[in-house]
Amino acid sequence: xxxxxxxxxxxxxxxxxxxxxxxxxxxxxxxxxxxxxxxxxxxxxxxxxxxxxxxxxxxxxxxxxxxxxxxxxxxxxxxxxxxxxxxxxxxxxxxxxxxxxxxxxxxxxxxxxxxxxxxxxxxxxxxxxxxxxxxxxxxxxxxxxxxxxxxxxxxxxxxxxxxxxxxxxxxxxxxxxxxxxxxxxxxxxxxxxxxxxxxxxxxxxxxxxxxxxxxxxxxxxxxxxxxxxxxxxxxxxxxxxxxxxxxxxxxxxxxxxxxxxxxxxxxxxxxxxxxxxxxxxxxxxxxxxxxxxxxxxxxxxxxxxxxxxxxxxxxxxxxxxxxxx
Amino acid sequence: xxxxxxxxxxxxxxxxxxxxxxxxxxxxxxxxxxxxxxxxxxxxxxxxxxxxxxxxxxxxxxxxxxxxxxxxxxxxxxxxxxxxxxxxxxxxxxxxxxxxxxxxxxxxxxxxxxxxxxxxxxxxxxxxxxxxxxxxxxxxxxxxxxxxxxxxxxxxxxxxxxxxxxxxxxxxxxxxxxxxxxxxxxxxxxxxxxxxxxxxxxxxxxxxxxxxxxxxxxxxxxxxxxxxxxxxxxxxxxxxxxxxxxxxxxxxxxxxxxxxxxxxxxxxxxxxxxxxxxxxxxxxxxxxxxxxxxxxxxxxxxxxxxxxxxxxxxxxxxxxxxxxxxxxxxxxxxxxxxxxxxxxxxxxxxxxxxxxxxxxxxxxxxxxxxxxxxxxxxxxxxxxxxxxxxxxxx
Numbered sequence: 001x002x003x004x005x006x007x008x009x010x011x012x013x014x015x016x017x018x019x020x021x022x023x024x025x026x027x028x029x030x031x032x033x034x035x036x037x038x039x040x041x042x043x044x045x046x047x048x049x050x051x052x053x054x055x056x057x058x059x060x061x062x063x064x065x066x067x068x069x070x071x072x073x074x075x076x077x078x079x080x081x082x083x084x085x086x087x088x089x090x091x092x093x094x095x096x097x098x099x100x101x102x103x104x105x106x107x108x109x110x111x112x113x114x115x116x117x118x119x120x121x122x123x124x125x126x127x128x129x130x131x132x133x134x135x136x137x138x139x140x141x142x143x144x145x146x147x148x149x150x151x152x153x154x155x156x157x158x159x160x161x162x163x164x165x166x167x168x169x170x171x172x173x174x175x176x177x178x179x180x181x182x183x184x185x186x187x188x189x190x191x192x193x194x195x196x197x198x199x200x201x202x203x204x205x206x207x208x209x210x211x212x213x214x215x216x217x218x219x220x221x222x223x224x225x226x227x228x229x230x231x232x233x234x235x236x237x238x239x240x241x242x243x244x245x246x247x248x249x250x251x252x253x254x255x256x257x258x259x260x261x262x263x264x265x266x267x268x269x270x271x272x273x274x275x276x277x278x279x280x281x282x283x284x285x286x287x288x289x290x291x292x293x294x295x296x297x298x299x300x301x302x303x304x305x306x307x308x309x310x311x312x313x314x315x316x317x318x319x320x321x322x323x324x325x
Numbered sequence: 326x327x328x329x330x331x332x333x334x335x336x337x338x339x340x341x342x343x344x345x346x347x348x349x350x351x352x353x354x355x356x357x358x359x360x361x362x363x364x365x366x367x368x369x370x371x372x373x374x375x376x377x378x379x380x381x382x383x384x385x386x387x388x389x390x391x392x393x394x395x396x397x398x399x400x401x402x403x404x405x406x407x408x409x410x411x412x413x414x415x416x417x418x419x420x421x422x423x424x425x426x427x428x429x430x431x432x433x434x435x436x437x438x439x440x441x442x443x444x445x446x447x448x449x450x451x452x453x454x455x456x457x458x459x460x461x462x463x464x465x466x467x468x469x470x471x472x473x474x475x476x477x478x479x480x481x482x483x484x485x486x487x488x489x490x491x492x493x494x495x496x497x498x499x500x501x502x503x504x505x506x507x508x509x510x511x512x513x514x515x516x517x518x519x520x521x522x523x524x525x526x527x528x529x530x531x532x533x534x535x536x537x538x539x540x541x542x543x544x545x546x547x548x549x550x551x552x553x554x555x556x557x558x559x560x561x562x563x564x565x566x567x568x569x570x571x572x573x574x575x576x577x578x579x580x581x582x583x584x585x586x587x588x589x590x591x592x593x594x595x596x597x598x599x600x601x602x603x604x605x606x607x608x609x610x611x612x613x614x615x616x617x618x619x620x621x622x623x624x625x626x627x628x629x630x631x632x633x634x635x636x637x638x639x640x641x642x643x644x645x646x647x648x649x650x651x652x653x654x655x656x657x658x659x660x661x662x663x664x665x666x667x668x669x670x671x672x673x674x675x676x677x678x679x680x681x682x683x684x685x686x687x688x689x690x691x692x693x694x695x696x697x698x699x700x701x702x703x704x705x706x707x708x709x710x711x712x713x714x715x716x717x718x719x
Contacts, residue, residue: 025496051496057526062519065485069503072474072486073424073493089515096479097486103681105467105475106458112684142682142690166684195687242687 004185007178009152010040010117013159014078016189018048021076023113024163026053028063028080037082038119038178064090064116068097071111071168078163084120084172085129091137098168099143112166115159120148121213121263122295122309123176127302133212133264133295138170139241139273145169145194146240148212152183157192158238165194174213181216197244199251203233206257206322208315209248209274211237214261220312225319232319240270248274249281256287257322261310266294288325291318347556349600350580351570355628357636359575366579370643376417376437376574377638378652380409380631383433385656386442387605389664390449390463394609398668399449403464405430407572407604410630411536413437414577415504415597418585424490424503426474426483429464430536430603431506438471442659446667453670458677481507481514484533488524488594491531495592502530502588504581509598510541512555524594525562532584533596536571538603543616556598565593571601572630575637602628675701675714 004012017024026041032055035042045053056063060081067079081087087094094116102110122131135146145167149155155173162169200215201222210218215236222232233251237243252258258278260271271292278290293310301308352363359365368376387404394402405412408430416425416434425434432445444456448466451459456467457475467475474490477483487505494501511517512535524531535555539546552558559566565587569580577599584595602625606613613622638644679686679694686694698715705712 054527057519057522059515059519059522061515062485062488062523065482065516065519066489066492066523068482069426069486069489069491070493071489073490073497075493075496077489092479093482093485093516097477097482100477102684104457104461104465104477106456106460106677107681108456108467108469109475110684145683242683242689245689 001184002187003182004152005179006149006152006155006173006181007038007040009156009185010159010173011042011044012185013156013163014041014044015047017076017078017160017163018044018052020189022052023074024052024076024078025070026078026080027056029056029058029082031055031080036080038175040117040173041080060086060089061093064093064098067114067116068093068101068111071114072101072109074113076113076163078115078117081116081118083130084118084134085132087118087134094138094144094170095141099141101168103143110166111168114168115162115171116169117159117171117173119175119178120172121174121176122300122305123213125302125305126300128299131300131305133172133262135172135240136264136268136270139270143168144241146172147194147238148172148174148240149238150174150212150215150236151177151181152185154192154238156185157190158194160189161191161194164191169194172212176213177216195239195242195244197235197237197239197247199233199235199247201232201234203231203255205231205255206259206319207233207235207248207251207255208259208261208319209235209237210261211240214263214310217310217312217315218261221315221319224312224316228320230319230323243274245277245281249278252278252282253285256285259291259293259315259318259322261293261315261318263295263309265297266292267297269294288322291322293318342557342560345557345560347553347566347568349568349570350576351573352575352579353573353633353637355633357633357640366575368575368578372417373638373643376413376578377634377644379413379433379437380574380634381652382656383409383413383436384631385653386432386436386445386660389657389660391605391609393664399463401463402449402609403430403607404605405433407625407630408536408538408601409433410574410577410634411571411599411601412506414574415534415581415599418578418581419504420501422472422499422501423585424472424474424487424494424501426487426490426503426505427476428480428483428507428511429476429478430508432464432466434506435466435468435471435473438468438473440466440468440471440473442663443667444468446663447670450667450670451672452667453673455673458681459673460677480511481516483507484511484516484520485523487531487533488520488527488529491524491529492527495530500589502532502585504532504534506534506536508541509535509537509546509555510544510549512558513549521558521562521564521594521596525564528592529594530588530592531594532581532588533594534581535596535598536601537598538601540603540607540617542607542611543613545617554598554600556596559596564596566596566598568598568600571599572628572633574630574634601630672710675711
């Protein structure tokens with residue numbers, strides 16, 4: 001075990017994967033000798049050489065197109081998009097190519113070795129274009145897996161899980177936690193399962209569900225709620241696609257209430273999908289409407305970031321309303 | 326750090342690149358003789374005949390399948406007509422282990438590798454033997470064993486993938502390259518530029534083969550770009566480039582052979598611009614009479630690449646009238662008989678609706694599938710292709 005922040009844990013996961021398998025490659029804008037703008041790929045070029053860790057030209061569609069080809073060839077590319085806000089030039093390569101490679105070829109070819117890493121989410125005064133949470137766009141695309149870690153231990157285990165998963169995976173890293181989240185991380189190669197949510201705390205009155213940096217927000221809100229005598233069950237969804245319906249439904253069968261929170265805007269956000277599925281599954285068990293606590297339906301603001309974000313107070317209010325309904 | 330080394334001037338000097346006029350490489354005249362000074366390529370009789378037979382087979386397959394589409398047997402088709410030399414001449418210059426990442430009009434390259442008429446038909450009819458499990462429209466072929474990447478409809482997406490694939494080949498040290506085909510229209514997509522730039526920067530063994538066939542559906546090349554074709558773009562990326570008469574099978578073969586050597590032996594990516602003409606419609610859904618003249622088509626029909634090669638073969642005494650007659654009859658019969666067999670084969674099983682989305686069917690999708698099967702069991706007459714398959718399971 002070593003004390004690490006989330007960046008160090010991610011760097012350690014990449015190092016672990018590259019040491020174990022020479023087919024693992026890391027590339028993207030500024031990831032080479034500089035180690036990435038957040039330093040997630042620090043020292044990898046020095047350690048594994050320029051052929052396996054390198055800068056690419058500034059072209060996201062090229063980075064992912066190149067990565068798709070590499071993965072089809074049998075390499076294990078870990079491509080970095082510098083900010084999730086800049087992933088959209090690669091939308092076609094991800095949605096029409098990565099996601100459909102196996103299906104359209106009848107499993108003759110696949111890009112299962114592909115992992116796309118991107119710093120994501122708000123809370124760092126990044127304004128419109130260094131703050132977005134675009135998971136819902138990709139969650140509408142069968143064939144992709146989407147993972148968001150909540151802390152350093154999860155980040156290393158889930159990233160290694162994503163790299164070794166035989167399906168193309170988007171790995172969104174909550175950049176607000178990069179240096180803020182610190183914890184014990186095992187030194188060895190360990191892989192956390194994709195597609196499995198984790199119950200972080202058991203409770204009886206209400207289920208509070210989120211992922212990534214929202215888990216910290218949820219914990220603060222739950223501390224407040226428990227002081228009011230409300231027993232909360234906390235679930236980290238961890239994998240957005242394909243998501244773990246069973247774990248969430250089983251929790252709601254027990255608590256009868258669900259609060260879902262994410263930073264992305266409300267309309268078309270993934271909380272809507274969760275709410276629709278859970279009301280279908282748990283209709284007769286629900287004591288109150290499923291609540292969504294999300295970013296507002298606006299572009300991501302700058303100065304009024306705090307007002308926009310679904311913070312612990314908003315989540316606390318939603319828990320209260322759900323229980324008091 | 327700048328990489329531009331340039332002399333300094335003290336008044337504004339603009340340049341339009343006109344000094345970079347790119348020549349066209351030709352070997353074979355339309356009458357089957359070589360141009361004066363042209364060096365005959367190293368092509369033995371067996372290989373020359375294999376190329377020729379593949380060109381004729383492709384033409385017959387295309388004619389027959391377009392007719393089948395018109396008869397309503399097939400939903401859709403795309404012909405390679407007029408571009409057989411560009412596609413097959415280039416493919417024949419590769420090693421069988423080189424990867425081919427095509428656009429959609431390069432069935433000739435796949436035929437050259439040995440894809441059988443039966444394999445073509447199974448894909449076209451989307452039957453249970455189709456490798457793609459009936460999921461894609463006709464002409465979206467793929468073959469793992471023949472190193473031919475399954476076709477994807479979105480244009481130009483295969484080009485940066487080819488750069489990545491070839492980078493992987495270079496790291497693996499296999500001594501192989503990747504060739505990617507695309508039209509002059511697709512070369513306007515951002516993916517084209519990304520691919521060429523990345524290949525040049527990383528010195529990747531990849532051949533970019535642009536089939537400049539004059540049209541992107543109805544849009545003529547003159548409305549696609551202002552420049553002298555696609556070839557000059559290579560200069561901007563510091564890449565080797567050659568323009569070839571795409572109806573000249575010998576020149577296409579020779580240019581691709583030399584390009585492959587640059588790519589594999591020297592890690593130099595190459596752009597080949599094959600100048601040709603799409604004699605057929607864009608697809609079975611298109612009608613060129615709305616945007617070009619019969620006279621224009623007639624000019625290019627005179628430059629038929631298959632006839633040009635046949636005349637060369639006949640001059641060399643490698644081919645005769647009888648050989649031609651026999652090949653035409655044999656292939657027409659084979660195409661027809663194979664088509665009838667393929668059309669009768671059953672559709673892929675219902676399970677193929679949900680398999681291969683992921684390596685394993687995830688629980689949410691498995692649940693949707695069980696619901697679908699239950700629904701089909703309630704309305705079997707509405708789903709004749711799958712009612713039998715739906716009987717199994719919960």
